[in-house]
Amino acid sequence: MPSATVTKIVDAALSVLGTGGIHALSHARVDTAAALPPGSTSNYFRTRAALVSAAVARLHELDEVDWRAAVAAGPPTDLARLTDALAAFVDAATGPLRTRTVARYVIFVQGVVEPALMDSLNGDRRRLVDLIAATLTDLGVDQPADIATTLLAGVEGLILHRLTGFAAPTPADPQVRNLINALCDPATDLGQGGRPVKARTERPRLS
Secondary structure (H helix, E strand, O other): OOOHHHHHHHHHHHHHHHHHOHHHOOHHHHHHHOOOOOOHHHHHOOOHHHHHHHHHHHHHHHHHHHHHHHOOOOOOOOHHHHHHHHHHHHHHHOOOOHHHHHHHHHHHHHHOOOHHHHHHHHHHHHHHHHHHHHHHHHOOOOOHHHHHHHHHHHHHHHHHHHHOOOOOOOOOHHHHHHHHHHHOOOOEEEOHHHOEEEOOOOOOOOO
């Protein structure tokens, strides 16, 4: 269990990354952001690489907390509830958690030249894909792993469009709904309780 000071330092590092980018990250700036005496950050993390690695671990920890809260009432039991969950994910990532999300993408870019960082972040991606695929499997959707991978790519695209100002920060539900409608088996429709059943003539649409 990290000390409260370490957690404060790493949270401050995420704040610096999420507001200033990778080049803004320094021990001195993190000390200032954490409201700690000069030299505090370097006492725990001698290099910037060590600080970034700690930030990745903290992202994983925060994601676990958020996921446990999201599934406290159980995983999504139909496509409509999966839509709600993913839309809420987009809205949170580009709203109250925007700084954390920007920090994550800053580290992703850095990971292009530091594979160890990318391996760790991609591990979190794979876990999310597996969770979505498990839900789609339970709902009888064809090719759940492929659809889950593409669905996450679409969700990440929505997030990036919002972060970069290409899309307005309106509720994400319509866009996520369109993604799920487009990706599900064209012969699949939502039956009673939101579970998919085979439709004879029409392409499915979430209402």
